Amino acid sequence: MDFKTKTIKQIRLWIWAAAVLPITGLAGIFFVWNFGTTHWITIAMIVGETIMFSIAVVWWWWSMFTMRNIVEHWGDTKDKVQNVLTEVKEIRAMIGETLKEDK
Numbered sequence: 001m002d003f004k005t006k007t008i009k010q011i012r013l014w015i016w017a018a019a020v021l022p023i024t025g026l027a028g029i030f031f032v033w034n035f036g037t038t039h040w041i042t043i044a045m046i047v048g049e050t051i052m053f054s055i056a057v058v059w060w061w062w063s064m065f066t067m068r069n070i071v072e073h074w075g076d077t078k079d080k081v082q083n084v085l086t087e088v089k090e091i092r093a094m095i096g097e098t099l100k101e102d103k
Contacts (some may be wrong), residue, residue, distance in 0.1 A: 003018070003069060003073065005038070007066055010062070010066075012063075014059065017055070025048050025051070028044060028048070029041070029044050029045070029048060032044040070099075
């Protein structure tokens, strides 16, 4: 799977998680608060905060990895564009020499 397809798939997963997980967490805390005891609310808050922190750390490292790959691709693109520019200049010079010889 190429970088673009893989990254778009991962972004879709992060978007889905960002939409669903907070509402699910709030619903869980509400149900514990409504039907549970103070002890369970404390446990639910600790678990929720730990999960949110963990997700934030994983997302941070994923985004850093993805940005690093994008910068590497930009570097590769720059090199390829420079190669094409050099080849175009060589072709232009050859055409110029050919036209001079024909005159």
